[in-house]
Amino acid sequence: MLGVDARVRVADTRDVPTITAIYNQGIVDRLATLETEEKDPRERERWLLERSPRHPVLVAESTGGS
Numbered sequence: 001m002l003g004v005d006a007r008v009r010v011a012d013t014r015d016v017p018t019i020t021a022i023y024n025q026g027i028v029d030r031l032a033t034l035e036t037e038e039k040d041p042r043e044r045e046r047w048l049l050e051r052s053p054r055h056p057v058l059v060a061e062s063t064g065g066s
Contacts, residue, residue, distance in 0.1 A: 004062060011057040013045055019057070020044045 011019065020041045026032030027039075039047075051057055 005064065006060045006062050008058050008060050011048060011059045013048065015057075015059050016041050016045045016048060019048070019059075 020039055023033075023044065024038040027035050027037070048057055
């Protein structure tokens with residue numbers, strides 16, 4: 001198995017477009033959620049900003065290594 005160099009960090013509003021796209025793909029594929037209506041970036045931004053420090057949204061970013 002190949003390793004991937006990545007760092008994990010708390011998501012911020014710059015991540016909203018990517019979070020929205022990934023979430024909506026799960027809705028379209030019906031594999032990751034029972035939701036049936038795609039979300040728009042404004043809704044996902046509100047969702048992100050309403051998260052408490054106890055339940056952060058984390059993202060993993062490639063650091064360019066392999």
